[in-house]
Amino acid sequence: MIIIGVGTKNPAKIDAVRQLLQEGSIDAEVRSFDVPSGVSAMPMSDLETRQGAINRAKAVLGQNPEINFGIGMEGGVSDIGGEMYLCNWAAGANRDGRVISAGGARILLPEVLAEGIRSGNELGDIADAYADQKDVSTHGGTIGILTEGRITRTEMFLHILKLIEGMYAHCKN
Numbered sequence: 068m069i070i071i072g073v074g075t076k077n078p079a080k081i082d083a084v085r086q087l088l089q090e091g092s093i094d095a096e097v098r099s100f101d102v103p104s105g106v107s108a109m110p111m112s113d114l115e116t117r118q119g120a121i122n123r124a125k126a127v128l129g130q131n132p133e134i135n136f137g138i139g140m141e142g143g144v145s146d147i148g149g150e151m152y153l154c155n156w157a158a159g160a161n162r163d164g165r166v167i168s169a170g171g172a173r174i175l176l177p178e179v180l181a182e183g184i185r186s187g188n189e190l191g192d193i194a195d196a197y198a199d200q201k202d203v204s205t206h207g208g209t210i211g212i213l214t215e216g217r218i219t220r221t222e223m224f225l226h227i228l229k230l231i232e233g234m235y236a237h238c239k240n
């Protein structure tokens with residue numbers, strides 16, 4: 068059985084990996100690690116967000132030699148024409164040195180959230196205040212709040228992980 072390491076302790080992200088395995092009937096053990104993202108706590112571009120995902124995926128492989136495959140997931144924001152969008156990236160890293168990343172759906176942040184981030188806050192904290200809920204980032208996520216639950220953070224990352232799994236299948240390793 069292969070062992071998959073996930074570079075987070077956030078259950079909203081870990082659930083995406085579990086669902087991917089379940090839907091694909093893939094027999095694997097999942098271990099989670101609190102690895103550093105190597106980027107800022109609130110990534111401010113696609114480039115930085117993608118790098119955080121890649122750093123996490125690679126860092127997981129360094130945690131334990133038994134781990135066959137590392138997964139990193141990172142959330143951030145990205146400016147498009149002066150408007151701030153939520154963006155999300157994930158990456159996979161295998162023992163052959165192949166790293167594959169993919170990005171997910173993006174959604175415009177309401178100005179009050181964008182302003183909070185421009186003032187130096189983390190989205191997780193602002194989203195809690197905006198939704199009057201606790202721990203939005205470990206549950207449905209901001210995307211869940213902004214879509215009234217139609218797409219949750221877990222579903223969004225699941226979609227990205229399917230892209231990555233498919234790309235590994237396409238290149239056969």
Ligand SMILES: O=P(O)(O)OP(=O)(O)OP(=O)(O)OC[C@H]1O[C@@H](n2cnc3c(O)ncnc32)[C@H](O)[C@@H]1O
Binds near residue numbers: 075110194207209210
């Ligand atoms: O424990 P980790 O894996 O770090 O999970 P996290 O919730 O902190 O998520 P990220 O580091 O990937 O995201 C960077 C920041 O953006 C926030 N964030 C990103 N996407 C979010 C979402 O959908 N809902 C709430 N916060 C989000 C998050 O709380 C952080 O402040």
Ligand SMILES: [Mg+2]
Binds near residue numbers: 108
């Ligand atoms: Mg974080």
